[in-house]
Amino acid sequence: MKKAALFLFIIITQSCFKKTDNVVKTDDQVLKATTNAIELVEVSDSVAKDLKSFYTSYISENAKNVVDRSFLKELKNKYVTQSFLNKLQKLELDYDPFVNAQDYNSEWIKNLGIIKDNSKENTYNVIITDNGVRTNILLVLKKEQNQYKIDDIANLPNNTIVADKIENYSQEEVTGIWKTVCQANKTALLANDSSHGYLDVYINNDYARVAVEIVNNTDVKYSVLTGITRYNKFVNWLYISNDSIVCKVKRTNENELELEWLGFYNKKTKKREMVKNPFNNEIKTNLVELRKCQ
Structure with a gap:
């Protein structure tokens, strides 16, 4: 009887160990x-x-x-x-x-x-x-x-941690060239100074350069079309308002900029054109982070 009880104890003990090992493996x-x-x-x-x-x-x-x-x-x-x-x-x-x-x-x-x-x-x-x-x-x-x-x-x-360097980047000037990727033929914001610059817009094989006004280092307004490829048809430039905000920007740190894309406002149709963010054509979002390329 004692031998049978001992044998049963060993079987139960081994079974428990096997179960624990299985838990670990799974x-x-x-x-x-x-x-x-x-x-x-x-x-x-x-x-x-x-x-x-x-x-x-x-x-x-x-x-x-x-x-x-x-x-x-x-x-x-x-x-x-x-x-x-x-x-x-x-x-x-x-x-x-x-x-x-x-x-x-x-x-x-x-x-x-x-x-x-x-x-x-x-x-x-x-x-x-x-x-x-x-x-x-x-x-x-x-x-x-x-x-x-x-x-x-x-x-x-x-x-x-730079304890003595407290900077409010959101108020900093956005001067510089800003892109998602620092490569040629990429949509870019070129800020010459705190109030003037250009938008270089690339969509597929089409390209347009527009002059922009930068207000309070935040609002980017369309001013005038300055350059365009021959077959560029993605915006009806004739009716684009030069007093509307195309996008909003905010410095997040020394080398990064957050951009919210709105599109070009057509004063005739009273609707925005190119509402898809040209800074990142592969992603359907109007918010994008840009890197300082120069």
């Missing part, structure tokens, strides 16, 4: 491989799921040849607190702190690990593995309206 296996048996994030951890969703989308978009910066902005607004986004704008970093790198690789997603740090409150460790080299990003979260958002990066260098 969970995110990369965590087991990269953390050396450190506590795994369970599937039921909704916060870890949100972080993985954020990092999957963030890495995937940044790894593209043409990056949709308006999408990235919406993504950050969804998963990152505004206070931390404001803090990042005051940093002088030559890398992306969310991935601790300057470049991106979509292969990172395959080996992406999210681990809860139980020794610290609301803290998660993001593990990115690149060619066998592991990078750890320690995220500190904060609950806002029933959702946990990234509120800080614990291993972010503290000496990069």
Whole structure:
């Protein structure tokens, strides 16, 4: 009888161990491989799921040849607190702190690990593995309206904050050449000074240059058509109002500009033409972030 009971105990014990092992294997296996048996994030951890969703989308978009910066902005607004986004704008970093790198690789997603740090409150460790080299990003979260958002990066260098350099970029002049990508034949805002400039508009093989007036470093108004390709027909330039705002701009930092596209106002039809944003023809959004190219 004792032998039978002992045999039954061994079978039950082995069965339990097998079940636990199956749970580990059906969970995110990369965590087991990269953390050396450190506590795994369970599937039921909704916060870890949100972080993985954020990092999957963030890495995937940044790894593209043409990056949709308006999408990235919406993504950050969804998963990152505004206070931390404001803090990042005051940093002088030559890398992306969310991935601790300057470049991106979509292969990172395959080996992406999210681990809860139980020794610290609301803290998660993001593990990115690149060619066998592991990078750890320690995220500190904060609950806002029933959702946990990234509120800080614990291993972010503290000496990069410029405490004595408080700049309101939204009031800065927009002088310079601004594009989504610093390449030729791309729609651009060319601001000669704080009040005058040009819009170079490229759509397919057509091109137009219009002179614009910049008001309060914010409103860009159409003035006059100054150049056009022979078969350019995407706007009825004869009736375009020279007192209407074509787009709105706002400096977000030293080398980036946020542009909201409105289109050219036709005073005859009382409707806007070219409402599709020419700065990014592939994406249906009127909001786009531009880089300073010169």
